[in-house]
Amino acid sequence: MSMPGSTRHSADSFAGLFERSVRDCKRDLLGVGAFSLVMSLLLLTVPIYMVQVYDRVLGSGSLETLLMLTIITVGALALLAILDGLRQAILVRIGMRFEASVAAPLLAASIKASAREGSYGIDMLREAAQVRSFLATGGVTALFDMPFALIFIVVVFLIHPLLGFVCTLGAVILISLTALTGWAVRRPFKDASQNSLAALEQAQAFIRQADLVHAMGIYPEAIAHWGAKHLASLRGWLTVATRNNILASVSKFVRLLIQIAILGLGGYLTLKHEITGGMIFAASLITSRALQPVESIIAGWKNIAQTRLNLARIRSALADESLARRRLVPPAPEGAISVEKLVYQPAPNRRPVLRGVSFELGVGESLGIVGPAGAGKSTLARILVGTIEPTSGKVRLDGSEISHWPREALGQHMGYLPQQPEFFPGTIAENIARMQQNPPDAAVLQAARISGANEVIVHMQDGYATEIGHTSFELSGGQKQRIGLARAFYGAPRVLVLDEPNANLDVQGDEALTKALLAAQADKVTIIIVAQRPSAIRFVDKLLVLMDGQVEAFGARDEILPRITSRQVSSNVTRLVPKGPS
Structure with missing residues (x-):
């Protein structure tokens, strides 16, 4: 059921x-599986051909019979090759379709998890690719062939019950070895996977902070921390490989031993005139084919276990229903912000970063958030734009909780500049336009001019077509800040949340920022600025002072600012926080 002024987000x-x-x-x-059944039957062609040649053609000396048997056998083998190719082609498409269906949801889940938990979920996409590879490269074919091993065992029983018993015994032993392999490697495989992931995350963290590592000369410490996890993962993989290889070698020995037993027993039965000579070799070939899938599963158990683990992780990553819950899109907001008793605790055993933060802003009002380092200013900014969710409390935009908005709809009305602007691989124009396909040139230019970024961009070699993101280290801090501001202003948002927008700006950039914010203020845009430098808050309507995650003071700028400069704001000051609805 739809509401007036809103549409259903599908x-x-x-x-x-x-x-x-x-x-x-x-x-x-x-x-x-149906292909595998037919292929298993066709694989009996060679043993049957062998029996016919040994026991029929050699006895009768008939060339016509030999020619006819050969033609039929070649035709059957050609059909087998065609079915095998078709089976592989189908498996490739199944794997590709699976990856295509889950890749986009996984990326969305990874982005949300990274914003909420600070984790990096690109490994989820790699795991989906591994599942596709397992299917596409034929790693799954042994699993399909194993159930039809029963057909070969039955055929061996038809040749002679004693041979069938030996073949069955070999199959039971190999299946037991398969189960033992799964049990033996399960725990070390899980531990090795977790340590590999932890080592990768540490390596990514050190690479992201390469400047700090280089400047402070902490290469040995960084490598030591990474190396401890990496070494633990290598030890785990060594345990997995060792146990798997031992059991794979045992399974190969058992298979060869069973074939020797079939040949020896077959020779004995031939001497007793219970079977023919051709049947000996046929039984050996059929037994080998019956046991081969089981041996292949043991040898490839690591890939099977990895695929099962990856599927479980993908299922877990996509289990968060909030990622794609159907939501109603409220009408375009005017920009009134209400924050009610926000609490944010990163983990149950951690100290809360924010404790009972409340304030209200009317349409077009501007707020400066100040406070010492570690007071929770940037965390509050991230909660205001919805990148992280509060432990308790509410943030409302025009009376509607921002958690009820579809993210893509809310983002159209929000402009956000994080403390450390980063860019996506692409051109400057694409980054300003928030990676939209074919954005209007006028909107990109307007955002760049309002933010003062146009003067910087036009002096670059390729202008707005300059590639950044993967090479963003070539941009100076001031250039990053201006382009990030242009991205925040793109699309005429009704709410701007800027985290230290003038941190890396020179005097000219600071003046351009002030002009941009005054223009936004005149356009009734609600502005929230986290600031350390006084120039960023000299024109705001209200100030909020955060101390140790709590509101120390809130009110009109002209009332709060003198108290800050005269050091009258302290934990003993009566809070000026308006009470919102509970």
């Missing part, structure tokens, strides 16, 4: 999409 449940993708894969894999 989004699918990511968890449901994953389950449907798995169901679709299972349905298609049933078709692959």
